[in-house]
Amino acid sequence: MENGKLKLAIQKKGRLSEKSLQLLRNCGLEFENYSERLFLPVRNFNLDLLFLRDDDIPEYVQDGVADLGIVGENVLLEKNAEVEIVKKLGFGRCQLMIGIPEASTLNSANDLNGKKIATSHPRILENYLHKNKISAKIIDISGSVEIAPSLGIADCICDIVSTGNTLRFNKLKKSFTVFQSESVLIGNKDLLSDHVKEQLLKKLLLRMDSVLAARNSKYLMMNVSKDSLENIKNIIPSLKSPTILPLADPEMLALHAVIPTEKFWEIIDELKHEGASGILLLPIENLVP
Ligand code: ATP
Numbered sequence: 147m148e149n150g151k152l153k154l155a156i157q158k159k160g161r162l163s164e165k166s167l168q169l170l171r172n173c174g175l176e177f178e179n180y181s182e183r184l185f186l187p188v189r190n191f192n193l194d195l196l197f198l199r200d201d202d203i204p205e206y207v208q209d210g211v212a213d214l215g216i217v218g219e220n221v222l223l224e225k226n227a228e229v230e231i232v233k234k235l236g237f238g239r240c241q242l243m244i245g246i247p248e249a250s251t252l253n254s255a256n257d258l259n260g261k262k263i264a265t266s267h268p269r270i271l272e273n274y275l276h277k278n279k280i281s282a283k284i285i286d287i288s289g290s291v292e293i294a295p296s297l298g299i300a301d302c303i304c305d306i307v308s309t310g311n312t313l314r315f316n317k318l319k320k321s322f323t324v325f326q327s328e329s330v331l332i333g334n335k336d337l338l339s340d341h342v343k344e345q346l347l348k349k350l351l352l353r354m355d356s357v358l359a360a361r362n363s364k365y366l367m368m369n370v371s372k373d374s375l376e377n378i379k380n381i382i383p384s385l386k387s388p389t390i391l392p393l394a395d396p397e398m399l400a401l402h403a404v405i406p407t408e409k410f411w412e413i414i415d416e417l418k419h420e421g422a423s424g425i426l427l428l429p430i431e432n433l434v435p
């Protein structure tokens with residue numbers, strides 16, 4: 147590793163690894179396929195990738211071993227490292243939930259008073275209990291939290307839940323959410339005082355922004371009659387004013403617009419109703435505002 151290069155730590159093997167690598171590739175960074183190495187240089191950008199366990203990433207970024215890292219907010223808060231959150235990345239979304247035995251009920255968070263709660267996220271849970279003025283005993287375990295109630299060491303658990311299958315398998319059920327997490331890009335606090343690294347980060351962030359913006363947008367194309375143009379413009383939830391192009395038929399126009407992906411199925415009937423034809427929806431790779 148050299149000076150004047152950014153060092154970005156990502157999870158070596160786990161739920162965030164593939165998405166982190168994909169994001170970097172979509173930013174145009176070229177590097178070898180993942181190997182068992184601790185670090186990989188990026189061929190076309192002054193950046194080295196460091197592959198670490200996610201638990202270690204906040205501290206390595208805090209201490210400047212890495213300048214940047216990609217990690218779940220849950221891990222970041224749990225490790226309580228002094229780093230900056232540079233950007234939320236929108237993947238690795240998950241919820242830290244209270245899970246209770248199938249036969250029991252929990253009507254409100256207050257019912258946790260006096261309970262023993264097993265978790266591998268003691269700091270986040272403690273904050274939650276404190277904020278809600280609940281007094282409960284936190285049993286700190288590092289893994290397989292969901293077996294704690296059946297072992298009799300806790301009344302309920304606080305753990306990351308997605309489908310709830312693991313809970314069901316252990317005769318537990320979802321109760322309520324304590325914390326919502328997604329992956330974040332974190333940075334060392336002194337990073338911006340290094341001019342070269344600051345410039346590299348700016349360049350990288352421009353690319354990330356364009357990838358993240360493109361992910362939720364699509365390019366919509368259609369043919370419309372001149373008469374229906376105004377109505378159709380009103381239907382389209384375009385990010386900017388749409389592009390209108392002439393067609394060989396003087397009564398017809400082509401209309402192109404960038405729209406939020408989730409709006410497409412909401413507006414399709416109205417577009418058809420206004421006589422739009424040849425409707426195409428295309429993916430966007432990058433979107434530079
Ligand atoms: P490591 O070996 O790097 O310590 P890990 O086993 O601690 O890995 P993973 O299970 O790979 O971690 O999860 C990494 C992160 O992915 C979690 O901290 C969380 O932010 C996020 N995540 C997203 N969905 C889920 C899920 N369904 N279960 C667990 N974590 C999830």
Ligand code: MG
Binds near residue numbers: 199201
């Ligand atoms: Mg971990």
